[in-house]
Amino acid sequence: MSGVLEGIFWLVLTIGLYWLAREFQRRLNGHPAASPVLIAAAILIGLLLLGGRSYEAYRPAGSVLLWFLGPGTVALAVPLYLNFAQVRSALLPLTVALVLGSATAAGSAVMIAWALGATPEIVSTLAPKSVTTPIAMAVASEIGGIPALAAALVILTGGIGAVCGSAVFNVLGVRDPRARGFAMGTAAHGMGTARAFQVSFVAGTFSGVAMTLNAILTAIALPLIWLFFK
Amino acid sequence: MEKPSGLRRVSGLVVAFAVLVACNMAGGLLSSFLHLPVPGPVVGILVLLGVLAALGKVPLLLRETAEFMIGHLNLFYIPAGVGVMAYAALVRQDWLPIVAALFGSTFLALIVGSLVFQWVARRTGRHMPDGEGS
Incomplete structure (x- = not known):
């Protein structure tokens, strides 16, 4: 159960960070160096390492988002x-x-x-x-x-x-x-x-x-x- | 065209998203049954192109849904970016060739792709006026 909760936590956090990184880039008039993917991924890796979690803890949340890449493509x-x-x-x-x-x-x-x-x-x-x-x-x-x-x-x-x-x-x-x-x-x-x-x-x-x-x-x-x- | 509102709009968007998912699944099935060397989502693009060609137009809500998905394509790339951490040891071991290959080949592809496109477009005399649309 706590695994499910953690998955939801990372999922919501990823979407939140993506949204913030997008806003950040918009504030910089869309400057390409402020890539939302790189910024959000770097922060997520930092948080996972800080919390002593491996990539395995993030995988459930990641696979939910990755699923959308198919219809998105x-x-x-x-x-x-x-x-x-x-x-x-x-x-x-x-x-x-x-x-x-x-x-x-x-x-x-x-x-x-x-x-x-x-x-x-x-x-x-x-x-x-x-x-x-x-x-x-x-x-x-x-x-x-x-x-x-x-x-x-x-x-x-x-x-x-x-x-x-x-x-x-x-x-x-x-x-x-x-x-x-x-x-x-x-x-x-x-x-x-x-x-x-x-x-x-x-x-x-x-x-x-x-x-x-x-x-x-x-x-x-x-x-x-x-x-x-x- | 009149914009549908309320419940009709919501159900339309759901159907439009289902169409994208269905095309993706059809692409995956075609790819594996016919043993195509091309992965599912790419076949899915061709399936959806076929559907649109048969319809002769893009339904308004499908267009809206597609533009929403493309606008947020970046979100769906984030998990793969986080995946770098799972291979930190392997990347550290070969970091120089990896970093050099990533930067070198991306720059070369940008240079070759854009110069070749522009050169051929000019020679065939159908180039767009400089800067149009940007």
Whole structure:
């Protein structure tokens, strides 16, 4: 019974912290460095450690929220459908950017980790880190990585993309909102997409498209390429 | 279009959420029965796209529900972030390659993705005027 109560406690606390972190970011005029996910997760880890609790104590609350990620991901079909004409008119840049961006995300992660001497298990876990959580977990387990760690690395990747994306595009001088959104979704999945929707509807839509297509491409191609190189 | 109110609105939102859950489940079932290499939620996106194409429009409350879910997608990512703590020892052991790979590859993907998209869009002559919509 106390387990159930503790689960409810962490669940309510997570939603509360998320809400506060969002308000905090709003006060800072939506500054990307104030990522609600990173702030809320860091505070929760701090509280768990302070209370002498392991991740196991948080898991029930976590799995309730994680369940919503499925229908939340499916919801991306709606902006995709509403902007279908615009997406179709950019089919060529979209396809080329998807293939090269997706290959860069996975390939450079694997090569950097491998060159710096990471264990094969960690390299496999890093490979799918640019795609959304449920897909990254499935791919990681297929190629010999650790699914739960993959999920955590996905969040860190999303945080880096959401925080640094706008600055990177400004330095490069990329101003087309479709290009900015698309790169955001390719590199930083749903967290990049949430950030892109804060900037504009067009950027958010292209980010959602990129995230979806990258998830499909990575899920199909990565395990096959992995087999080939093994 | 007239906005439904009260009980009709609430039941509409419940039905809309049920549609998202059903598409997600259908995606999961299709993925496992057909042995697709693509995970459930991604197949679910295609299922919902098919449903919308068949309807020829997006019902108002479904659109509202979808926008609410996407607006709060970040909330559903928090538990996986907390999960880092369960692997602290493993991460500490290989921290340099992990940190370098995360930052390096995310920056490279942002750079390659945006430059390639912009370059091809300009060459095919259908680029959007600079800054529009942002």
